Amino acid sequence: MKQTDPGFAGSLGMGERPALLVIDLIAGYFLPxxxxxxxxxxxTLPQILESIAFARSSGWPVLYTRxxxxQQHWTGGHFLRKISALTLLQTHPHWADWVEGLAPGPKEPILTKQYASAFHNTPLLATLNFLRVDTLVHVGLSASGCVRATATDAMQYxxxxxxxxxxxxDRSAAIKEANLYDLQAKYADVMPLEALKKRCNNLK
Structure with a gap:
C-alpha cells in the first residue's frame, strides 16, 4: 500500500513466532x-480461508474471535447502543454461528468478545504470551472496526x-481503503497474502 506522507509507514518486519487471528467471521455478516x-x-472469504490454510501449513497458532x-445486553454496554444490530445475535443465534466454510480446528482457541478489540476483556493477551507469539497477523471483519482496534492494541501491547x-x-471500498491506509501509516504493516508469503520465505 503506497504511502505519500513523509515520516510515516515504516516497516515493522516479521518476528520469529507469528500467529494468525481470524476476527469475527460469523454468519450474520454473510446472510442477506x-x-x-x-x-x-x-x-473476501476465499482469501481468509487461504490465509488460514497457509498459517496451518506453516505451523502457526490460529486463533478465532466471535x-x-x-440476554439483557449488559455485557455490550454502550457499544450495543451504538450498533443496535448486534443485539440481534441474541434473538437470532444462528447469525452468531461461524460462516459456512469456516471450521476452527479442535486445538485452535476461540475467544468470545463483546467490543471491537479482541484484546478487551478476553484472554487473548495471556494466550499470546503463553504461546510466545511476537507477530500477530490479522484477517476478518471489519477493517474500520474490530480489525483496526485489534491491530492498534497489538502494537500497543x-x-x-x-x-x-x-x-x-468493510462495508465499502472507500471505508476499507481509508482505514488500511491509516493502519499502514501508524500501526501495522498492511500487505496482501502473497507479500506475506514472500516475507516468510525470505526469513528461512
Whole structure:
C-alpha cells in the first residue's frame, strides 16, 4: 500500500513466532437477511480461508474471535447502543454461528468478545504470551472496526501487527481503503497474502 506522507509507514518486519487471528467471521455478516450483511464480505472469504490454510501449513497458532452477548445486553454496554444490530445475535443465534466454510480446528482457541478489540476483556493477551507469539497477523471483519482496534492494541501491547489487505473487508471500498491506509501509516504493516508469503520465505 503506497504511502505519500513523509515520516510515516515504516516497516515493522516479521518476528520469529507469528500467529494468525481470524476476527469475527460469523454468519450474520454473510446472510442477506441480517442487518450486518454486506455483499463485499463474501468476496473476501476465499482469501481468509487461504490465509488460514497457509498459517496451518506453516505451523502457526490460529486463533478465532466471535461475538456474544447476554440476554439483557449488559455485557455490550454502550457499544450495543451504538450498533443496535448486534443485539440481534441474541434473538437470532444462528447469525452468531461461524460462516459456512469456516471450521476452527479442535486445538485452535476461540475467544468470545463483546467490543471491537479482541484484546478487551478476553484472554487473548495471556494466550499470546503463553504461546510466545511476537507477530500477530490479522484477517476478518471489519477493517474500520474490530480489525483496526485489534491491530492498534497489538502494537500497543508490543506485538508486530500485520494486516492482510486482501483478507479483511468493510462495508465499502472507500471505508476499507481509508482505514488500511491509516493502519499502514501508524500501526501495522498492511500487505496482501502473497507479500506475506514472500516475507516468510525470505526469513528461512
Amino acid at each position: 437477511e441480517s442487518p450486518l450483511y454486506s455483499p463485499r464480505y463474501a468476496e 461475538l456474544a452477548y447476554d 508490543g506485538y508486530l501487527p500485520i494486516v492482510l489487505e486482501d483478507a479483511v473487508e
